[in-house]
Amino acid sequence: MKTTNLLIAGFGGQGVLFAGKFLAYKGLLEGKQLSWLPSYGPEMRGGTANCSVIISDEPVGSPIVSNPDVLMVMNLPSLDKYEDATVAGGKIFVDSTLIERKVERTDVDAYYIPATRLAKEAGFPTLANMIMVGKLIKETGMVSFDGIREALSKVVSAKHADLLEINLKAIETGYNYAE
Amino acid sequence: MANKVLMKGNEAIAEAAILAGCRHYFGYPITPQTEIAAYMAKRMPKIGGVFLQAESEVSAINMVYGVAGAGFRVMTSSSSPGISLKAEGISYIAGSDLPALIVNVQRGGPGLGGIQPSQSDYFQATRGGGHGDYHLLVYAPASVQEMADLTVLGFEKADEYRMPAMILADGTMGQMMEPVELPSGESKTFEKPWALSGTKCERPHNVVNSLYLKPEKLEEVNFARYERYRKIEETETMYESYLMEDAEYCVVAFGIAARVAKNAVIAARAKGIRVGMIRPITLWPFPKAPLAEAAKTVKAFLSVELSMGQMIEDVELATRSQKPVLLCNRAGGMIPTPEEVLGAIENMTKGV
Structure with missing residues (x-):
């Protein structure tokens, strides 16, 4: 039985919840069991945002990820807060444009992706989240890279078909990024 | 799918x-x-x-x-x-x-x-x-x-x-x-013959x-x-019974608490603790019968709740307090981790 407990964290507005939603849909299309749980607060934007995503071959128990196997962080407070909670042998994905420090833990695999810079350079500055997702898919295999277009079409409304293409490109950018 | x-x-x-x-x-x-x-x-x-x-x-x-x-x-x-x-x-x-x-x-x-x-x-x-x-x-x-x-x-x-x-x-x-x-x-x-749907002068008035x-x-x-x-x-009573067949201890939880508790029950089983769970699906009517039945065989109950302990009173009533009923709870918007619930299960096995 394979279960991945993923925690994605950052500032509100970085697409943290959207990234989790995309992975959840991808898991659904692959016939996996899953849950997606956002943190919710009174603020509309700004503040911190995080979401728990569990993708498993077995029915999901608690939907709350307090000790992630996979941690994806898009700001320094999130790395500070969740680094120690990550399980030994886990993987931590860091947006290295926004987080200058390195992961201090030595019993986890750390991946540094300058996602915010790559997104700006590629002309889709709001899609650093999906670049991170691309790298995460590559290194964890928690969902497959095949069929990402179909999963994207579930989370990007038909009205915004143009956004689907750049989301796809962002995921590919992350997937193919070599440190 | x-x-x-x-x-x-x-x-x-x-x-x-x-x-x-x-x-x-x-x-x-x-x-x-x-x-x-x-x-x-x-x-x-x-x-x-x-x-x-x-x-x-x-x-x-x-x-x-x-x-x-x-x-x-x-x-x-x-x-x-x-x-x-x-x-x-x-x-x-x-x-x-x-x-x-x-x-x-x-x-x-x-x-x-x-x-x-x-x-x-x-x-x-x-x-x-x-x-x-x-x-x-x-x-x-x-x-x-x-x-x-x-x-x-x-x-x-x-x-x-x-x-x-x-x-x-x-x-x-x-x-x-x-x-x-x-x-x-x-x-x-x-x-719904009692409904106020208009008599059309064909029946007496209904009164609500x-x-x-x-x-x-x-x-x-x-x-x-x-x-x-x-x-x-x-x-109309509804509940889910999980791993209760050979259980020596019984967790009682509903809703999100039951999701968390299920992880803890699985973890406790992996440690050799024979614990099961009864999850009420209807809270009224409360599943009194399966709890009364469990009280005959288990050593203790653990009520897991996101409150200061409310359902625990129904567990005590349903079991007529024949066996100890312990509480594992968080309140105010906090949710216990599976580890906290596991700790409470382990304490239950030591304390009774």
Whole structure:
């Protein structure tokens, strides 16, 4: 039985919840069991945002990820807060444009992706989240890279078909990024 | 998998209500259930239904009272402080023997409390919430699938027994997304000869009322209602029994607490502790019989709750306190981790 407990964290507005939603849909299309749980607060934007995503071959128990196997962080407070909670042998994905420090833990695999810079350079500055997702898919295999277009079409409304293409490109950018 | 969609628990309730034939929604926004109202606002006008944001919770529940009296499937939703405001209306609906669905996506209390998940409205829900002798059918979903399924069932049972039903969820269940297979849309319906649907000068007037000034009559109505409640206790109790066959210890939890506790039960089993779980799906009627049965064999019970310990009283009553009943709880919007629950299970095995 394979279960991945993923925690994605950052500032509100970085697409943290959207990234989790995309992975959840991808898991659904692959016939996996899953849950997606956002943190919710009174603020509309700004503040911190995080979401728990569990993708498993077995029915999901608690939907709350307090000790992630996979941690994806898009700001320094999130790395500070969740680094120690990550399980030994886990993987931590860091947006290295926004987080200058390195992961201090030595019993986890750390991946540094300058996602915010790559997104700006590629002309889709709001899609650093999906670049991170691309790298995460590559290194964890928690969902497959095949069929990402179909999963994207579930989370990007038909009205915004143009956004689907750049989301796809962002995921590919992350997937193919070599440190 | 093809039929499954990803939905938030709140959205699943709203869509399931529509599929169950509900075309009247009255509410007032409050976190963490606002998605229900938002979904209804979007969908109801497109299908000939009514979405109305009332000026207050008190107004909303009285609109529900009116539409229920007219014989239509009707609902409202709110979160803890809003349900308190609705309590008077709920009592009137129960006192008038009308069906309606009330959703409480609980948040921490008392007072304005907070907006994070809680189960501290257990007493309020299972004891009625308002004044007088009455019960609600109380359903406690533990997955987005159950949010949908129990909504449909709630409407059906409310109609069948002419009484209000409540979905007692919490902020986590409302906000989380899981794959859900939506109900078929073929919901069981019931004749409502008592409804205020117009006599067309062909029958005597129906009267919907909760006022009985003659105490003899009011007593008679109360006794008759409780006769119905007894039948419901016999036939409508729902629960899930998990790994109880050989269990020496029994965890009791509902809703999100049961999801967390299940992880802990699995972890405890891996350590060789023979523990199982009874998860009430209906909180009223409470699954007394399986707990009384378990009390014959297990050494102790552990009630896991997001409150200061409310359901634990029903566990003690159901088991006649034959065995120790311990509490593992967080409150105010906090949720225990599976490790905390596992710790409580381990302590239970040491202490008894």
